[in-house]
Amino acid sequence: MLEALVAGLGQVLSWPAIGLMFVGIGAGFVVGIMPGVGGATALALMLPFIFKMQPAEAFAFLLGMASVLAMTGEITSILFGVPGEPVTAAAILDGHTMAKKGEAGRALGAALFGAFIGAVIGALSLMITIPVVQPLLRSFGSPEFLMFAVLGIAFVSSLTGISPAKGFAVAALGLLLSCVGQAPGTATLRYVFGQLYLWEGIRIVPATLGLFAIPELVDLVVHRSAIARRDVGDLGGVRQGFADVLRHRWLAVRAAVIGVVVGVAPGIGGAGAQWIAYGHAVQSSSTPERFGKGAVEGVIAPAIASAGERTSALIPTVAFGIPGNVSTAVLLGAFIIQGLVPGKDMLEKDLAITFAMAWTMIIANVIAIAICVLLVRQLAAITRVRGTLLVPPLIALVFLGAYAERNTLFDVGIALAFGALGLALNALGWPRAPLILGLVLGGVIENYLSLSVSRYDYEWLLRPGVAFMLAAAVLVALSPYLQPWVRRLRSGRAA
Amino acid sequence: MTARRWDIAFGLALAVLFAWAALESRRWSELARTFPMAVAVFGLVLALLALVLPARKADAPEPDELSDDVRRRRTAAAVGWIAAFFLAVWALGFLVAIPLATVAYLRACGERWPVTAAIAAASWAFVYGLFDRVLHVPLPPGELLRAAGLG
Amino acid sequence: MGRPSVLAVLALVIAACGGAAGPGAPTSAPTAAATENVAAFYQGKTVRIIVGLEAGGGFDTTARVLSRHIGKYIPGNPTVVVENMPGAGSRLAANYLYKVAQPDGLTFGVFNELQVLQQALGAADIEFDAKKFGWLGSVFSATIVCIARKDSGFTKIQDVMSGSKQFIVGSTGPGSNTGDFPQVLRTALGANIKIVSGYNGTAGISRAVDSGEVHGGCWTWESMSVTQGKNIQDGTMVPLVQQGDDKVVQNVPMAADVAKDAAGKAMVLAITTPTSISKSFTAPPGVPAARLAALREAFTKAWADPALKEEAVKAKIDINPKNADAVQKTVDTLLGFDKATMEALKAALALK
Numbered sequence: 002m003l004e005a006l007v008a009g010l011g012q013v014l015s016w017p018a019i020g021l022m023f024v025g026i027g028a029g030f031v032v033g034i035m036p037g038v039g040g041a042t043a044l045a046l047m048l049p050f051i052f053k054m055q056p057a058e059a060f061a062f063l064l065g066m067a068s069v070l071a072m073t074g075e076i077t078s079i080l081f082g083v084p085g086e087p088v089t090a091a092a093i094l095d096g097h098t099m100a101k102k103g104e105a106g107r108a109l110g111a112a113l114f115g116a117f118i119g120a121v122i123g124a125l126s127l128m129i130t131i132p133v134v135q136p137l138l139r140s141f142g143s144p145e146f147l148m149f150a151v152l153g154i155a156f157v158s159s160l161t162g163i164s165p166a167k168g169f170a171v172a173a174l175g176l177l178l179s180c181v182g183q184a185p186g187t188a189t190l191r192y193v194f195g196q197l198y199l200w201e202g203i204r205i206v207p208a209t210l211g212l213f214a215i216p217e218l219v220d221l222v223v224h225r226s227a228i229a230r231r232d233v234g235d236l237g238g239v240r241q242g243f244a245d246v247l248r249h250r251w252l253a254v255r256a257a258v259i260g261v262v263v264g265v266a267p268g269i270g271g272a273g274a275q276w277i278a279y280g281h282a283v284q285s286s287s288t289p290e291r292f293g294k295g296a297v298e299g300v301i302a303p304a305i306a307s308a309g310e311r312t313s314a315l316i317p318t319v320a321f322g323i324p325g326n327v328s329t330a331v332l333l334g335a336f337i338i339q340g341l342v343p344g345k346d347m348l349e350k351d352l353a354i355t356f357a358m359a360w361t362m363i364i365a366n367v368i369a370i371a372i373c374v375l376l377v378r379q380l381a382a383i384t385r386v387r388g389t390l391l392v393p394p395l396i397a398l399v400f401l402g403a404y405a406e407r408n409t410l411f412d413v414g415i416a417l418a419f420g421a422l423g424l425a426l427n428a429l430g431w432p433r434a435p436l437i438l439g440l441v442l443g444g445v446i447e448n449y450l451s452l453s454v455s456r457y458d459y460e461w462l463l464r465p466g467v468a469f470m471l472a473a474a475v476l477v478a479l480s481p482y483l484q485p486w487v488r489r490l491r492s493g494r495a496a
Numbered sequence: 497m498t499a500r501r502w503d504i505a506f507g508l509a510l511a512v513l514f515a516w517a518a519l520e521s522r523r524w525s526e527l528a529r530t531f532p533m534a535v536a537v538f539g540l541v542l543a544l545l546a547l548v549l550p551a552r553k554a555d556a557p558e559p560d561e562l563s564d565d566v567r568r569r570r571t572a573a574a575v576g577w578i579a580a581f582f583l584a585v586w587a588l589g590f591l592v593a594i595p596l597a598t599v600a601y602l603r604a605c606g607e608r609w610p611v612t613a614a615i616a617a618a619s620w621a622f623v624y625g626l627f628d629r630v631l632h633v634p635l636p637p638g639e640l641l642r643a644a645g646l647g
Numbered sequence: 648m649g650r651p652s653v654l655a656v657l658a659l660v661i662a663a664c665g666g667a668a669g670p671g672a673p674t675s676a677p678t679a680a681a682t683e684n685v686a687a688f689y690q691g692k693t694v695r696i697i698v699g700l701e702a703g704g705g706f707d708t709t710a711r712v713l714s715r716h717i718g719k720y721i722p723g724n725p726t727v728v729v730e731n732m733p734g735a736g737s738r739l740a741a742n743y744l745y746k747v748a749q750p751d752g753l754t755f756g757v758f759n760e761l762q763v764l765q766q767a768l769g770a771a772d773i774e775f776d777a778k779k780f781g782w783l784g785s786v787f788s789a790t791i792v793c794i795a796r797k798d799s800g801f802t803k804i805q806d807v808m809s810g811s812k813q814f815i816v817g818s819t820g821p822g823s824n825t826g827d828f829p830q831v832l833r834t835a836l837g838a839n840i841k842i843v844s845g846y847n848g849t850a851g852i853s854r855a856v857d858s859g860e861v862h863g864g865c866w867t868w869e870s871m872s873v874t875q876g877k878n879i880q881d882g883t884m885v886p887l888v889q890q891g892d893d894k895v896v897q898n899v900p901m902a903a904d905v906a907k908d909a910a911g912k913a914m915v916l917a918i919t920t921p922t923s924i925s926k927s928f929t930a931p932p933g934v935p936a937a938r939l940a941a942l943r944e945a946f947t948k949a950w951a952d953p954a955l956k957e958e959a960v961k962a963k964i965d966i967n968p969k970n971a972d973a974v975q976k977t978v979d980t981l982l983g984f985d986k987a988t989m990e991a992l993k994a995a996l997a998l999k
Contacts, residue, residue, distance in 0.1 A: 031626065045702035046631060049715060052958055142860045166546035170510060173539030177517055180532040183736075186845030188821045189528035192520065197742070197772060200735035215578065222574035223567055267854075268847065321857065322874055323850045333850075334708055337873065337963045345877070389605045393598035394619050396581045401590065401623065405633050407733060410586060417582060424575070429503045447531040448845050455527070456815070456843045456860060632728040634695065 002352070006128070009356025012057035013364060021058050022361065025065030026369055032066075033073025033085055035402055043070065044331040048338065056339045057357045061365075063335055064358060067328050068120060068365040071271070071311060072373065075112040075304055080105060080228070080383055081395055082217025083402075087209045088271030088307040090437065091279045095292060095299030097217060103231040105381040108300050110242020113373050115253065115304035118246065120366040122257035122305075123264065123312025124359040127319070131348055131355065134320045138265070144461035147449035148470035149266040153273055154442045155477040156280030162293070162432040165481075171431055175439020176446075178203055185448040186455070198411040205272055207403040207412040208440060211419025214399045216427050221388045221395070228391070229384040239377045245297045252282060256302040260309025265316050267323050268445040271307040276438045278306030284480050287488075312362050319347045319355050507547040514540035577601060589638030591628070595620040685941045688752070689723030696729045696928075697744060697756030699737025705870070707731060709786055709926050709964050710757055713946075716955040720945035725753075736822060738762055738772060745775035748931045752938030755783060755930040760921040761822065767917075767982050768993060778982055781930035781939050782974040783946040787967040789922040790891025791828050792871055792899075794884045795863035796856060804888040804905055807832075810839035817852040817861040818844045824922065825852060827996055828865045828890070831918045832902060834995040835911030850874065856884070863887070867922065868895040869965045890919045893967075913988045914995060920981045924974045943971045 012018060025047075032043040044063060051059035074085030079096035092112055099108040130137070154172070161168020181192045182202035193199040221228065246253055256278040263274040282302035283289045292299050315332070317323040322343035324330035336343055347355050373380075383391075403416035426433050453461045461467060518536035521529045562570075580600075584593035595616040602612040627633040696714050700706045707729070714727040721727075732740045737758035748754040763777040793816070795801040800812065807814040818826035821844065832838045843861055846852045852864040853874045863884075868891075878884040879896075889895060890902040902919075906912040928946060930939060949955055950968040959966050969977075 032631075035626070043631075045707065045711075048708070049711060052961060139858045142858055143855070164546060164549065166542055166549045167507075170507075170539055170542035170546050173514070173535055173542055174510065176535040177514070177532060177539060180517075180535070183820075184524070184528035186818075186820050186843075187525060187528045189524045191524065191528065191532060192517070195772075197735040197739040200738075201733065218578065219571055219574040222577065223562070223570040225570070267851070321850075321854055323854050330704075331702070334962070338961045340961065342873065342877075344874075389602065389607060390611065390615060392577075393581075393594075393601050393615065394622075396578060397590075397594045397598070397619055397623065400581065400585060401627065404590075405627070405631075408634050408730060409732075409734075410636060413582060413585070417578070420578070421575075424571075425506060429499070429506050431506070443531075443535075448847075450531065451527055452843060452845050455845075632730070634730045 002131075005352040006356050008353040009057075009358075010360045012353065012357040013061055013360045015057075018055075018058045018061040021054070022061040022065035022365055023368070025062040026069045026365060026372070029066040029069030029369075030073055030372075033070040035085070035398070035405060044328055045334075048331070048334060051335055051338060054339075056341060056351075056354045057361075059335055059339055060332075060354070060358045061361050063332060064361040065365040065368075067311070067332075068362055069369045070328075071307060072113060072116050072366075072369050075116060076109060076373070076380060077398075079108045079112060079300070080380060081214075081391070081398075082220075083214040083395060083398055084209050086271075087205045088275055088311070089304075090209045090213050090272070091275040091303035091307075091434070092300055093213045093217065094279070094434065095294075095296050098293065098295040099297070099300065100228055100381075100384050101230055102295050103229040103384075104241075104295065105229060105384045106238045106377055107242040107245065107297065109373070109377050109380060110239035111245045111297050111300045112242070112304040113239075113370050113377075114243045114246045115256075115301045116308040117366045117370045118253055119257050119260055119305035119308030119310075120312050120362050122254075123261055123309040124362045126261045126309075126313055127316055127359045128356060130316060131352070134316055135345075135348065138317060138320060141266075141466075142461075143449045143452040143456065144464055145466050145470070146266050146268060147446065147453055148467050148474070149262070150269055150273075150442050150445040150449065152470055152474045152477065153263070153269060153277045154438060154446065155474040156277045156284070157435045157438055158478045158481050159280040159284035159289070160276070160432055160434040160438065161481075163430065167431045168435050171426065171433070172435035172439040175436040175441075176443040177439075178208075178436075179440050179443025180447070185444070186451050196411070198407075198409060202444065203415060203440065204406060204412055205437075205441060206406045207416040208419045209272070209437060210399050210403050211416035211421075212423040212433055212437060214395075215416070215420025216423045218392065218395055218399070219424060222392055225388060227385045227388055232385075239374060242297070246301055249298055249301055252285065252298055252302055253305055255281065255285070256305040257309040260306035260311075261313040263306070264310040264313030267317055268448070269442065270314075271310040273438065273441045273445075274310040275303035275307040276434055276441070278302040279434065280438075284477070284484075289481070308366075312359075315358060319343055319358075504547060507543050511540055511543040511547075514543055585638070587638050587640040589641060590623055590635045591620065592638060592641070594623055685937050686722035688938065689721055689725040689941075691725070692723070692753060693726045693728060694718070694721065694752075695754045695756075696727065697740050697748070697754060698729055698731050699733065699740030699756065699758035700731070701733045702731050705964070706737075706757055706759070706926060708962050709959075710928075712955060712958050712962060712964060713928075713949060715958070716952050717945050717949040720948040720952075722941050732756075735772070736762070738765070742772075742774040744929060744931050745780065750781070750931040750933035750935075752930065752934045752942060755781075755928055755942060757926055757928045760785070760924050760927050761824070761827075763978055763981055764918070764921045765822065767984065767989060768996070768998060777978045778975075779932040780978075781932055781934045781942075782971045782978070783928040783930060783943050784950075784971050785924035785928070785969045785974050786926035786950070787869070787965045788892040788969070789824075789867040789869060789925040789965075790889055790893055790895045791824050791865055791919060791922060792868050792889045792896060793829065793832075793863060793865035793887045794856070794871065794875060794879065795887055796859065797883055797885050798859075799862035801862060801887060802885050804836070804838070804900060804902075807838045807840060807887060808836050808905070810837070813839050813841050815841045815843060815862045817846045817855040817864045818842050819846055819848060819852065820844045821996065825849065825864060825866050827918055830997075831914050831992070831995050832865075832888070834991070835906045835914045836902065837907050837911075867925075869963075873963055890915060892923050910988070910991055913984075914992050917981070917984050917988055917992055920977060924969060924977045927974050946971075 071086050074089035075092050077083045077085035078089045078092040082093050082097040084090040096108040157172040259278045260274045263269045282298045283292045314329045318329045324333050400413050403413045514536045521533040581597045584597045598616040696710050698707050698710045710729050714729045718727040741758040741762045744756045766773050816829050820826050829840050833840050849866045849870050855861045886896045886899045888902050903912045903915045
């Protein structure tokens with residue numbers, strides 16, 4: 002195993018793999034700005050190029066690109082409030098707010114360093130779990146995957162803001178919107194109004210763009226100033242952001258664990274992981290009221306979780322050929338082109354290649370973060386440009402992003418509708434995050450629920466793992482209400 | 497209307513939506529119906545609760561130099577511009593609409609020609625270069641142009 | 648809101664403009680002169696391949712492999728690009744190719760061939776008539792295989808037909824091979840099968856079989872041989888029954904041969920007819936005959952191209968192409984099944 006570990010590293014560092022990684026990273030930077038073409042589409046477009054490559058080269062290229070795609074997404078989320086990838090939307094709430102306060106550099110530093118930590122922990126967990134991954138994952142069935150998603154949705158209770166009823170009502174709206182389209186496991190069409198475009202449900206890219214980017218655009222127009230409304234000098238620097246991550250190291254580790262777990266459970270994906278981590282950051286903070294107003298933990302936790310998810314999503318892909326998310330679905334196609342069979346082979350015979358993939362993600366992240374750090378000052382300078390000049394390009398970015406995933410203006414319309422909803426929620430003080438979490442997890446929950454019930458009736462509720470996770474979910478859901486009580490107890494004891 | 501009234505109106509609208517969703521779901525098979533119906537009923541109760549339960553006291557809003565009136569007018573303008581961009585894209589396609597709408601917006605905001613032209617040109621180059629040339633994303637020609645036989 | 652009415656007006660205008668080139672336009676037989684025309688027409692142009700499913704899947708990979716090689720066989724060597732138009736299990740793309748795409752020979756596409764079966768079954772929202780498409784040909788002929796875990800106690804199809812124990816299979820849902828095929832077996836073979844629906848792709852079913860959540864499943868050999876090939880070899884998984892043009896597993900019966908009566912046999916044949924023209928590419932109806940002929944010829948030549956074959960082998964795309972005539976014949980067969988069979992099929996699939 003150690004041999005394969007070293008051999009894997011050697012494969013990545015040899016020529017031309019390392020050169021191809023740089024090409025992938027370069028391509029990732031350009032394409033990553035675009036929300037719609039970011040993940041799967043860009044990777045699918047690159048597949049033709051890998052026919053003539055060796056496996057380690059192909060994955061250096063593809064994973065190099067995939068690593069940077071999401072990192073670029075963090076950048077646009079923080080600077081402009083436009084989620085470059087749906088998996089980086091959570092960075093907007095606090096990261097973009099920090100940019101408005103003149104702390105763009107600090108937020109970028111925290112997000113990038115966080116993404117790096119997440120990627121490293123994800124890659125390490127890929128390496129470490131190899132001996133146990135097959136039996137481990139095989140012991141999970143649909144009921145357990147259902148409970149993972151239920152545990153995720155329980156974090157809504159920490160995202161509700163000042164009115165729990167409003168927050169839960171918005172989460173219910175998200176769950177309801179996830180029902181649009183063909184019902185899982187049946188041919189029934191629900192809430193589609195005769196639109197073929199709605200058969201596969203409301204897409205997460207246009208929904209996220211509309212809900213988050215359009216209100217930020219309107220805000221930019223309303224203020225008629227630069228994005229950064231204050232100049233805080235060096236305090237807003239990238240070094241400060243790095244220091245923030247180190248200061249919140251235990252949050253970082255917990256967020257990474259959330260990301261890794263979500264990555265291994267098929268279905269939830271990075272779009273869910275980041276919000277669960279965000280909810281966890283709020284929940285574990287002693288000053289939850291700071292969130293949404295530029296709390297750096299609100300940048301760190303989601304960035305780490307979505308990077309951790311991205312890397313660990315390779316675990317089920319390698320072990321079973323089950324893609325953990327959309328990008329790994331395309332990578333699976335790359336495996337097949339390279340003659341690699343997911344399963345036993347990749348864990349034994351082709352172990353060096355599996356390790357090479359983990360190494361690629363670590364190294365690509367190191368390179369990407371180095372490039373980003375060099376550019377951070379210039380990037381942050383954009384937030385001091387006159388806002389007026391940014392409005393038309395940003396509108397174009399949002400529209401093209403919504404359009405490009407399925408090549409239809411229908412999805413731009415969806416983005417506009419979610420934009421209107423986002424404006425209304427913002428103006429009236431209803432939270433937006435529960436909506437997205439509901440939309441992302443609703444489909445997964447209903448799907449695994451219907452599988453569990455039709456396979457096991459209600460006996461699955463008695464499985465030990467299910468009972469355990471259900472209890473955990475209840476605890477998570479109640480934690481915002483239990484916490485003041487716990488704190489009082491503690492301070493009472495201290496006094 | 498006051499903010500509180502808008503809040504109530506929104507809560508009621510949500511409640512109506514949930515009620516409709518629950519009624520609509522009755523037509524479907526049990527497998528297709530269970531989840532949306534449960535969510536809708538749950539949502540209906542919550543939306544009504546949100547109407548009556550007082551919120552925890554919000555913090556004082558961030559000090560803001562804009563008056564409510566200015567804010568409202570500018571928000572309306574912003575929404576109008578976004579809608580105008582969309583109509584332009586629908587009618588003329590991305591490649592024509594984006595530079596055109598960019599020029600219109602920047603000139604309306606009093607930007608000078610050199611800056612306006614530079615940003616419009618850069619936006620066009622980005623859309624054309626990345627989407628049309630590199631990624632082969634099919635950009636729609638625009639309904640008006642298509643109707644005129646130019647698409 | 649004025650948009651719908653504006654759209655309607657525009658649609659009328661477009662229909663008026665495009666009428667001359669629409670379905671049923673007079674076409675002439677290809678001649679030498681016409682061939683030269685075709686080359687001149689395609690020169691410097693871009694041909695679009697519309698894929699009715701998402702980027703990265705089997706249909707998409709196939710179309711992209713084709714797109715890299717078909718250009719050199721089309722006279723005039725146009726650029727060929729792939730566009731994904733996913734929606735409604737590719738019904739959206741089928742409708743688009745039929746009604747919206749210009750029949751100028753610059754657009755063709757591929758959608759799930761099961762949509763043709765859906766037309767035969769009279770499903771809603773189908774706005775195409777598969778008989779009138781300008782078919783180019785199909786890529787391969789699939790065989791559906793049902794497998795079971797050995798430890799589930801099912802080792803031959805008779806174990807499932809005897810009915811003492813329920814055979815639980817995983818499926819992605821109705822309207823797919825994984826759902827409709829076992830569903831038909833219930834009636835046609837009188838088999839005691841329970842279908843658990845909603846798994847995410849055949850990979851999801853494969854995981855459920857691996858973890859023992861279900862006893863087995865039915866899907867095409869093309870992907871089953873990749874994910875379950877090893878398990879079948881070492882005997883952990885047992886093939887029970889298959890259906891298709893070709894027997895892919897020896898000593899395993901065809902479903903049609905073990906059907907309990909003639910009606911059952913007809914149903915099995917009807918439900919699996921589309922799989923024999925898997926990944927059928929088609930142009931919109933009404934493409935000028937010379938251009939259509941050129942596309943058909945290019946399609947056939949492309950699949951025989953050694954470079955394409957090499958890529959296809961790497962991408963694990965099975966190639967067993969059929970030409971346009973064969974596809975047209977299969978489509979006619981599918982849409983021409985007698986009423987009794989179709990009604991029986993609908994009843995078996997619980998569509999009424």
